[in-house]
Amino acid sequence: MYLNYFGLTDNPFSIAPNPDYLYMSPRHKEALAHLTFGLRESGGFVMLTGEVGTGKTTVSRKLLQQLPDNTQVAMILNPTLSALELLATVCDELGIAYDADKASLKYFTDRILAKLADNHQAGVNTVLMIDEAQHLMPEVLEQLRLLTNLETNREKLLKVVLIGQPELQQLLKRNELRQLAQRITARYHLLPLTAPEVSSYVAHRLSVANGDISIFSPQALKAIHQITGGIPRVINLLCDRALTLSFTKQHAVVKKPIFLAAAEQILGDDVVSQRIQSQRKWMLGTAFVLALLVGFGIGRLYV
Known part of the structure; x- marks a missing residue:
């Protein structure tokens, strides 16, 4: 709707996982480095957590691209x-043939362990990546741990990547999962984007669509961070709606009131x-602390 009006060649704020719009902030790069390091270690598990929409899928897709052939x-x-x-799903994903009539934990485990041994013999690394891992039941996580028991003198034959929301951290604190928790060789909690990173994120996505950051006023960019909390998925939703509203009102620049109106339509x-x-309370609190510090400093001059 607004693409031609703003001179854009594509929708810069679509929530579809288009790799062309992949923005790796310093936080995402650090998360990727932790996971990559963990997979190179001898342990069986690495873990990435973060709130909904912070970019865990972005990091995992980048990780997949960087895995050896x-x-x-x-x-x-x-x-x-x-x-x-x-276990049946793991067999499907690894291309392991099985007889459904013989389905049992031992049968599937034996088939998977045989596949891991064959892969190792052929010089193939095996990685199991589980998204939304906070939904895994404790007994399922324990079964995963047992799969990682197969190892050589130097490394585990199966590496497991757990990706989930913060509840996953709490789940792994359970006493019956302490053995699995001890096998996590790398973990990273992905935080939302900072205010400067939000501006860079918006600028990056606009540039890919042949646009420019000047489409958003400086006040609107500050409001984006304030209202979205730096969550990339929410940024996309609100910026897309703000561009639509600006187009309908024939505004050449997305200003703060338009962005706030878009946010109210989406978030309420x-x-x-x-x-x-x-945000106002935080600013008043900061100003109060600064005033106290200044007053304390001035008072010392007269002592």
């Missing part, structure tokens, strides 16, 4: 499975109002 990856996107269903008046009030 001699790597076979099994990807599980829906982990709400029983232990038996999980109460949420936007609450976040604005929180």
Whole structure:
């Protein structure tokens, strides 16, 4: 709708996972480095956590691109499975033939372990990546740990990447999962973007679509961070709506009031109002502390 009006060649804020728009902030790069290091170590598990929409999928896709060619990856996107269903899914992902009539934990485990041994013999690394891992049941996680028991003198034959929301951290603190928690060789919690990173994120996506950061006013860019909290997925939703509103009103630049109106349409008046009030309280608190420090400094001059 607004592409021609703003001179854009594509929708810069689509929530579709288009690799052309991949923005690796310093935080995402650090997360990727942790996971890459963990997979190179001898342990069996690496873990990436973060709030919804912070870019965990972005990091995982980049990780997949950087894995060596001699790597076979099994990807599980829906982990709400029983232990038996999980093992069957792993078999499907790794191309392991099995007889469904013989289905049992031992049968599937034996088939998978044989595949891991064959891959190792052929010089192939095996990686199991599980998204939304906070939904895994404790008994399923324990079954995963048992799969990583197969090892050589130097390394585990199966590396497992767990990707999930912060609840995953709490799940792994359970006493019955302490053995698995001790096998995590690298973990990283992905935080939202900072204010400067939000501006860079918006500028990057606009530039890919042949646009320019000047489409958003400086005040609007500050509001983007304030209202979205630096969550990339929310930034995309609100910026897309703000561009649409600016187009309908025939404004050449997205200004702060337009962005706030877009935010109210997507998030609701109460949420936007609450976040604005929180920001004001933070600013007043900061000003109060600074005033105390200045007063203390001036007072010392007269002592």
